[in-house]
Amino acid sequence: LQSTGKLPLQVKFLIEGEEEVGSEQINKYLPTAREKLKCDVVVISDTSQFAPGQPAITYGLRGIAYYELRLTGPKQDLHSGTFGGAVTNPANMLAKMIAALTDGQGRIQVPGFYNDVTPLSDRERREFAGLPFSEANFQQQIGVTGLSGEAGYSTLERRWARPTCDVNGLWSGYQGEGAKTVLPAKAGAKLSFRLVPKQDPHKITQSLRTFLESMCPPGITLELIDFHGAPAAITPLESPYIEAAAKAIEKGFGKRPVLIREGGSIPIVTSFQQELGADTLLLGWGLDDDNTHSPNEKFSLADFHRGIKASAYLWDELSKLTTK
């Protein structure tokens, strides 16, 4: 409006604050507001550029299945000398269960886990391989001297298009300074799987529960809490909105965007497809070193301003397409 005096199309804003905890309320709201929210395409800014100076359109996201696993043994903490060796230790057992979820390289061992996985196409593997990605820079950025992951896949493939099993949190017994000789009564973990297209979080929950329960020994009670799940999402590469977005980004950033996938999950993308019948354009201006979900999270002001320009051009480009 500031640049041209009038909007070339109608824009509807939908703002939610629960994206990180399963989008419970918005998923209740959407089915009640189909007419009000009717649209040609959804635009979300929650992704990153491929690299500094190299903007991207993200056409695929991983899904997620997030759990809390709680093991309870004796009714209270016990003396590890008096009782150790005869009483099943929930912390030892938690380690056994988590260890059994993956092989040494991170390939998931839950029976049936890979049944529905859509493999990467040859075209996608070629395009990923052609991106200017430096493993050495990546390692330096996150501060590690080596990487590991599922055998047979590149680092970008592992991050964007292969499922994962990551422990997000662990707790049991004594966590303070020095030693305490306690056999803990409880042990717990936050645990999540990133999913790829066609994997169903509900089926994953069932397989996981069966697998964990089959390992649960005498004297331990197992509780698996299913926090939230969302399938992966893909926007068809042939969508005319993707080409419109590419033009707008090129004007805003001075560089044509690359087409990438992203390892994170934005569950609402699937809901928009289901409830509004609309694909989503994921146009985000973050960078890999923004420390998202970590201390000292940041966002580049230069990209903030380039992103504003690209967004203004986007309404122009989208208005040139025939609306439904």
Next chain:
Amino acid sequence: LQSTGKLPLQVKFLIEGEEEVGSEQINKYLPTAREKLKCDVVVISDTSQFAPGQPAITYGLRGIAYYELRLTGPKQDLHSGTFGGAVTNPANMLAKMIAALTDGQGRIQVPGFYNDVTPLSDRERREFAGLPFSEANFQQQIGVTGLSGEAGYSTLERRWARPTCDVNGLWSGYQGEGAKTVLPAKAGAKLSFRLVPKQDPHKITQSLRTFLESMCPPGITLELIDFHGAPAAITPLESPYIEAAAKAIEKGFGKRPVLIREGGSIPIVTSFQQELGADTLLLGWGLDDDNTHSPNEKFSLADFHRGIKASAYLWDELSKLTTK
């Protein structure tokens, strides 16, 4: 003194407050005070009766080797969607390492761990088997519906005379309510082994370090902190002090004590043997359900008073023996 007006022998008191954290100061002090502390026998009250109404003399203790294991991956917590699958997760790896320390039943897998283990004698196994121990009561006491442990050994053997590997604490990443999709930068565990006679804590530390380091993958830094270690201790069953103590306990409690071992560790017993050349009488009046090292720890007042009586008789009985 209150009962008879004079003590029949000389009693020296040595009080320490660091027993739970490795007895560092007293182990420095003992070699400097050999003459001052010279004695025929040491008496320590830090053990339990076999059962309510069944006092015991504890002639064997397990040793201990206590560690903190710290794994560090990326320089800070990462987004588990953006990075998961390509970055070695320290919490997953910690679970792998802990799981590898034992088989499903708690038999320790660290190479060489059992090399020096003194097996239980046939006499000891018979005597343990003859004690009035109810597995059902034991399970009810600690609130579990089943037990597990090293194959081929009874519950008492597992508690008193076989080595163990117990996780005493675990921590990593997000431990709060709900979900946080973080790939943790660090994961840690408190970890201890109970040792049996002839096992050397220093050799165990070396074997453990080698074993853990052999499992450490690219991108993970391993730190193993050795908190404290102490070998197991045995007082010879033929010691005349044991018979003197049995008589005193019978007078104090109205019941002859049984001879048992105990799964806990009292490292100073070994130091007294080494520095003063004196065996230790372990005469304690606790009970298995005292919740030692746990919330709501207790001690029976009736046993407190019976213990006072037994202790008074003990000086009498000990004074009848020829002093060195």
